[in-house]
Amino acid sequence: MPALCRDCFQALPEDRPACPHCGSRRLVRHAELLALTVAHVDCDAFYASVEKRDRPELLSRPVIVGGGHRGVVSACCYIARTTGVRSAMPMFKALRLCPDAVVIKPEMAKYVAAARQIRALMEALTPLVQPLSIDEAVLDLAGTEALHRAAPAAVLARFAREVERKVGVTVSIGLAPNRLLGKLAAERDKPRGFAVVGAAEAAAWLAPQPVTVLPGVGPALARRLEAAGFTRLGQLAALDAREAARRFGEEGPGLAARARGEDGRRVSPERETKSISAETTFDADIAGLAELERPLWRLCEKLGRRLREQQLAAAGVVLKLKTAGFAQRTRTTRLPGPTLLPEVIFDAVRPLLAREADGTAFRLIGIGAQPLAPAAAADRGDLADPGAPKRAARWQAVEALRARFGEAAVGLGRGLKGS
Template sequence: MSGLCRECETFFPTPHIPEGGAAGHKSGQDAATPRARCPRCRSPRVIVHAELEQLSIGHVDCDAFYAAVEKRDRPDLRDRPVIIGGGHRGVVSTACYIARLSGVRSAMPMFTARKLCPDAVVLPPDMGKYRRVAGEIRQLMNALTPLVEPVSIDEAFLDLSGTAALHKMSPAQSLNHLTRQIETQIGVTVSVGLSHNKFLAKLASDLDKPRGFSLIGQAETASFLASRSVGMIWGVGKVMREQLAGDGITTMGQVQQMALEDLARRYGQMGSHIWHLARGLDRRRVEPDSATKSISAETTFDIDIADAEALSAELWPLCEKVAYRLKSAGLAGQVVHLKLKTAGFRLITRQTRLSAPSQLAETLYRAGQALLQKEATGDWYRLIGIGMDALQDAQDADPIDLGDPDALRRRKVEEAMDSVRAKLGQDAIIKGRSLKPTK
């Protein structure tokens, strides 16, 4: 049994601590018990675990990241509830932990969040700033290991196998040192999960937010998972969870008692997936070069829209955003997907496959417009989004189409517009359809 002080970073051997103490199923998550204090500084922020020196797969998740960055930059907001989101009709991107005490949650409609927490300071997201801060955090991660797999702007997996000799410290010590660097140098906090695979590391990082550090070891994996909901399994969404519940399956412990063949027969490939993860079996590697799978953009309206022309006007600037991101990344896509959300919050998605990969806003708009016209039949919508899947290198994008003699002209027009914008700014030149229709 070993211990690690999160404050002074002292690593020390410890006597056995009984179940329910610092080494119980909570896996040392900032355990504060009389029997778990740092022998050097006496801090109760001590991690104690039998496998502390063996586990090497980490998951680092920033705590209320957008709100934390804003509070860092505006000390006057430190003790106030802060919500990051868009407009009265938008949704919550992030809520600080003070706002969460009132029930505010990410993806909640903004009008609901304002009712729950009327005293909150509401700020629009500043994605450029958040990306810069995330980049600074990523640099600190890369200094620990080349095996860093970003999951989103504010979380990543790290594989620290074999780094002990390089850093002269165990993976647990390295991750704890990273949390202190992020907090002191960048000014935001993170929560860490450490385990023997990605699935469990992700679960562990959610156990004790904010500023948590939790471990799930090999020996305790089955017992730790047994009481947890099957809804915590990656890939099990609302529909699948309801289907499992209809068959009397609500916990991973129940899955652990079932045969693989039975689950596979009932649920197909997803049944096999559930069977393995309910036992903590996850063979996925940390992939540092994991490619971007899709690029998209969406907007939520201040007032619901039913008019087809008005919806088309909202679609075009989103196509330009997606095209700009594709071009900046040197990518092209071949599958266009349209996203709509009705006034009653019903989500509608439609997609179509292009004859060749493209990165042009005009091509994306035409395909998206064809999908939109089938749905814009009088229903009221509160959100529209457009995106590209099946991404690939842009070198073969937008080839000459003999069946569409005007395609080359459209491509040259867009390239000319891009050239002007590169010199004079994005608003230097626009197409007529960028002008919203007036009534």
């Protein structure tokens, strides 16, 4: 069975317990090792790893990156995870589980800089790099063997070492025949892992696993599957397309195919943005409509700015609320036409908020744009709204002033605190 040393990158034709070249025992073995080209790369506890890189005295300490006492965990190191702390967990609960944790406020500029370094190293390997998030991407190294004079597996092992040496964080790699299996493999051996899942073993490897390991199977779908008697991927995989559609509707055949490890998606350098959003957690719970409208307006302004930066527009809006008891409410509405204007977004989402402001105390409010449309299609005006182009020009002028003189240079009264 082919093997590869992850420290000196030598291919080993024989099954040995250690590398004969450097003595390392960090070997990866697999029958398809030298033939697979699709890799899922996931940084290990990225935000927390960057913080530990910059503060070596924290290497042996549990670290949580997140907001204040009422915020949530953005990331946590593996030491903190041993106590039960997880990303998106309320901060007060995380500190109850791990009272000795060092809590650090997120510093996005630092994480973005590290992510760009890693992305540059990826793009030196292949043009087929598809970013999935700030700390995660999928690569296809097919056809690069002559360029690198090595199999993709060896190139990826060298890449992982380069990330550690040049960026100061670690990555885990999943090597597989397709994107789905690559992602699942990357989760298999974290942190600093290198796992391989081949086509021949995929169905058997997936069969005993719970349906919840499959990307896209959230709590609601998992409950629906369990109610129908499906708790393991092997049960789903056994369904043919017709039976899967009968039981689970349109999504059924695709669900059964993924349970077998099938995935026809290509690795595309163009990442499709599906939604853009902004949210805020309050220092104290808020129940009144007027009090909720002020942060909502500020989020609409932020959303409009983010849309403009990405040259996109909102064709619909999503309101997100989280109650004092952490129950989440999501409400959506479509817009008459695509827009970048905060006032149009606000006017569309305000009725949704008014219906939810029934005396319930909320700890968080968020606003999102979904579906998205090209910015060129936004705020063109028509017979029903001929003033849209003028309002768009006015907001462009407002944003230009803010870019030059700061956020506080121009504002509307509805966004002022205490107004």
